[in-house]
Every structure is written in structure tokens, then in C-alpha cells.
Amino acid sequence: MSASRRPALSERDLTVLRLLLRFRLLTTRQLQRLVMTDGSPVTRDRRMRAVLQRLRRIGVVRPLERHIGGIRAGSEGTVYRLTTAGMRALNHSDGTQRRRIGGEPGERYVRHILAVSELYVQLTEHTRESADEVLAFDAEPTSWRSYASAYGGTLTLRPDAFVRCASGDYEQASFVEVDLATESPATVGRKCRAYSTYARSGTEQRRIGTFPRVVWVVPHERRRHQVAAVISRLAPEDQPLYLATTTDEAVAALLGQLPDSAGGAR
Structure with missing residues (x-):
């Protein structure tokens, strides 16, 4: 992806990507508790969902396809992971060494x-x-x-x-x-x-x-x-x-x- 076509990512966006690289999987609720620390619970939830929707739209994160028992109980329980495009974005921003993004993981994992x-x-x-x-x-x-x-x-x-x-x-x-x-x-x-x-x-x-x-x-x-x-x-x-x-x-x-x-x- 050329520099002109690369989506602009804020520092908060990059924080989300770094957390997903570090832990591999996080729910919406977990990301909100780590990233959104100001405002009422309703405001924090709304802002986190908006960030994730944007990052999903530009292709740097994606939710898991399957429902994992009771984990995906509404949007707060949606499980997110990094995509190959997200890895490229971190490589461009931080020099992070790229690694392979695996397939859809199983429930126990x-x-x-x-x-x-x-x-x-x-x-x-x-x-x-x-x-x-x-x-x-x-x-x-x-x-x-x-x-x-x-x-x-x-x-x-x-x-x-x-x-x-x-x-x-x-x-x-x-x-x-x-x-x-x-x-x-x-x-x-x-x-x-x-x-x-x-x-x-x-x-x-x-x-x-x-x-x-x-x-x-x-x-x-x-x-x-x-x-x-x-x-x-x-x-x-x-x-x-x-x-x-x-x-x-x-x-x-x-x-x-x-x-x-x-x-x-x-």
C-alpha cells in the first residue's frame, strides 16, 4: 500500500493495534477498559465501538466469525484480532516485525x-x-x-x-x-x-x-x-x-x- 493510500491512524488507533498484536485477541469490553478511561460508561462504550467500527472498515482489525459460547453477548463481547493490513500498519508506524496471521481459532483457544x-x-x-x-x-x-x-x-x-x-x-x-x-x-x-x-x-x-x-x-x-x-x-x-x-x-x-x-x- 502506497503512503498516499495508507489510512491515517491516530495514536489511539495504534494503541488498539498494539494491544491486539500483544495479546492476539481482545473483546470490545476489554479494549474499552484499557483504552477508554474518560467519561461515563455509556460514553466510553460508544466511543470504543466507534473506533473499532472505523478500524474494521479500513481493514486493520476484524471480529472473529464464530460465536464462542457466551463470549459474544452483544457488541461488548465481540472478539477482535489484528489483520495482515493491521500488521503492515504497525510495521510502518513502529518497525514491528511482521508475523503471519493465522486462521479462525477454535473455542478453547x-x-x-x-x-x-x-x-x-x-x-x-x-x-x-x-x-x-x-x-x-x-x-x-x-x-x-x-x-x-x-x-x-x-x-x-x-x-x-x-x-x-x-x-x-x-x-x-x-x-x-x-x-x-x-x-x-x-x-x-x-x-x-x-x-x-x-x-x-x-x-x-x-x-x-x-x-x-x-x-x-x-x-x-x-x-x-x-x-x-x-x-x-x-x-x-x-x-x-x-x-x-x-x-x-x-x-x-x-x-x-x-x-x-x-x-x-x-
Whole structure:
């Protein structure tokens, strides 16, 4: 697209595109909570929908085609993603390296990505009303870590997010696993052991000076107890690395405001 034909994008437009690049999927409501902070709720909603309608019209964003259960409950629940034209616009504006835009994602993938996005939205909203800070929030694939295997070759750890927060004089780094209660206890255990292996490699400690807490964010108390039970069966020296918490307490957990406990149970 020539410069003369390239649509003019405001800084707010670019903010929306950057958020969609960073998190891959966001609902109208999530974008409104991140981007539109002034005015009444009705005004913020109307303005956000107008921005998205314009960006959709010029082809830089698009909504998902399918309805994902109860997610698309009216326009607030419409799920948006970046288009190839949107990627080109970011490349032109920011020098962002282009990446391939995949096909229509499945329901389970969408729900998981939106749950990770929601965690960032909630942290952002919390810090607007407090002295706490979000110093880093890296979603996939930026959150991934590659390291040398003890047996040769390279392994890759794939956290859902890497988060670093400051609360007063305290700073906490966390790897986040957003769990929708769809994985078996055996799968949860394998993921925990992968983190323990990475911790023993010392790679992250050399990178940031410490090993992050591994925070499992789960939908309800029953699932929290299930994940905590898996953690309690890990090697005793590994158990303090992990914490299982519900979505209701996730922000406090990532800020280091929940009490420590053995085996992830509180």
C-alpha cells in the first residue's frame, strides 16, 4: 500500500493495534477498559465501538466469525484480532516485525487467550487506583524461555505469561499458568516439573537475579484444591515455587499480597 493510500491512524488507533498484536485477541469490553478511561460508561462504550467500527472498515482489525459460547453477548463481547493490513500498519508506524496471521481459532483457544488478556486488564485497572505498578506483562510467545537441556539440546518452557509487579518496596516476578479446569492432574504435574527443571538450570536466575513464582490461576476453589494437591506431591524443595489461586485473588497473588504457603494451599 502506497503512503498516499495508507489510512491515517491516530495514536489511539495504534494503541488498539498494539494491544491486539500483544495479546492476539481482545473483546470490545476489554479494549474499552484499557483504552477508554474518560467519561461515563455509556460514553466510553460508544466511543470504543466507534473506533473499532472505523478500524474494521479500513481493514486493520476484524471480529472473529464464530460465536464462542457466551463470549459474544452483544457488541461488548465481540472478539477482535489484528489483520495482515493491521500488521503492515504497525510495521510502518513502529518497525514491528511482521508475523503471519493465522486462521479462525477454535473455542478453547479463544477462551484461554481471553482469560490471559483479562488478567492484564484487571491488573491495569487495579494500578490506576493504587500505588502498585505492573512493570512487565509478557504474553505468549514473548513469555517463553529457551534453555540448554542437561542432556544436550535446547528445551522451551511456555508460560502463558511472565508478570513483574511492584507493591510498595516489594517486587514480585511470576510465571503464570491460566488454567480453565480442562487439563488432567497428570498434565498439571508435568507442567510443574518442567518449571522445576527450568529453575534448576539457573537460566532465569542469571537473567533477572531470581526465579519467578509460578502462579496457577484457576476458575474456582474446587479446582484450586485440585492443583494444590498436585503441587503437594512435588519434591518438597520444589513446592515453594508454586501457588494456586482463583481468578478472584489473582491480582493480589501477582502483587505478592497473598500469604505464602507450603504446597500452594492456603
